Amino acid sequence: MTIDIDAADNPANGDATEKVGAFVRRTAPQVLYELGSEDLLRLQDINFSKRVFRISFAFLKRADLIDRKENVRYWRDIHSIEGVGYRITSQWVARSLPLYQAWLEAQGIVPDDAPETSAPSLRRAARTGVRWRAMPVGVAQNALVRHLLSTLGEDTFGKDDWRKACAHFGDACAYCGATGKLVIDHAVPMNRTALGEHRLGNLVPSCNACNSKKGDLDHRTFLEDAPDRVTMIEAWMTACDYRPRSDDDTLRSFLALAHEEIGALANRWRDILANLPKPD
Numbered sequence: 272m273t274i275d276i277d278a279a280d281n282p283a284n285g286d287a288t289e290k291v292g293a294f295v296r297r298t299a300p301q302v303l304y305e306l307g308s309e310d311l312l313r314l315q316d317i318n319f320s321k322r323v324f325r326i327s328f329a330f331l332k333r334a335d336l337i338d339r340k341e342n343v344r345y346w347r348d349i350h351s352i353e354g355v356g357y358r359i360t361s362q363w364v365a366r367s368l369p370l371y372q373a374w375l376e377a378q379g380i381v382p383d384d385a386p387e388t389s390a391p392s393l394r395r396a397a398r399t400g401v402r403w404r405a406m407p408v409g410v411a412q413n414a415l416v417r418h419l420l421s422t423l424g425e426d427t428f429g430k431d432d433w434r435k436a437c438a439h440f441g442d443a444c445a446y447c448g449a450t451g452k453l454v455i456d457h458a459v460p461m462n463r464t465a466l467g468e469h470r471l472g473n474l475v476p477s478c479n480a481c482n483s484k485k486g487d488l489d490h491r492t493f494l495e496d497a498p499d500r501v502t503m504i505e506a507w508m509t510a511c512d513y514r515p516r517s518d519d520d521t522l523r524s525f526l527a528l529a530h531e532e533i534g535a536l537a538n539r540w541r542d543i544l545a546n547l548p549k550p551d
């Protein structure tokens with residue numbers, strides 16, 4: 272896509288305003304997944320958003336904190352990061368475009384010139400030292416958290432349990448009621464924020480479409496517009512004596528330690544490997 276900076280400089284130019292909105296909406300989601308938690312916090316700060324992008328709303332806001340009045344100021348798309356759903360503000364003005372682009376560049380991210388209809392595709396600028404598509408250590412950190420959550424408690428989950436779970440939901444997707452191929456989904460996601468477990472009650476049948484749309488979202492957030500489905504899922508949890516541990520701060524803080532430890536381990540080994548003698 273091409274960006275007409277001259278047009279973007281003129282706030283009265285409606286067409287340019289539309290362009291900057293579409294551009295942010297296309298590029299921001301991918302950026303969010305590449306940011307660290309500090310940057311995520313900054314984007315939720317309204318003063319940071321005013322100063323850096325000259326916009327009047329926080330760039331990012333937790334979906335559950337958006338009230339009715341603000342609802343129209345944020346795009347409906349929910350981006351799930353570590354089990355929390357966020358929405359991006361739609362309130363962009365033309366003069367924000369170069370500011371947003373400069374910010375992207377400072378993050379070491381250069382959007383491709385892909386047409387607007389294609390999926391977001393970004394590449395890291397080589398000169399920032401961040402390797403394009405390198406495997407982030409966060410993958411290992413999150414894998415450990417999932418492993419620990421999946422091995423909590425004594426109970427096992429077998430094929431019979433899976434059949435029981437499917438039967439409870441009428442052999443249909445717990446989220447939309449679709450029949451056909453069903454996969455196992457964790458209603459409360461297995462991550463260090465939501466603390467979902469891999470056990471009877473939290474495992475529900477899902478169609479592939481819902482499974483990929485739901486991502487890391489909590490079943491309640493995902494089913495915001497379908498309270499009956501939430502009730503059905505929670506009845507299943509109760510029937511299985513599954514009590515989500517979302518309020519268990521002790522568990523959460525221990526998982527945070529485990530998560531950090533993997534990060535420290537990765538740093539240590541990166542240093543060791545960087546100091547290996549060079550082969551001749």
Ligand SMILES: [Zn+2]
Nearest residue numbers: 444447478481
């Ligand atoms: Zn479904």
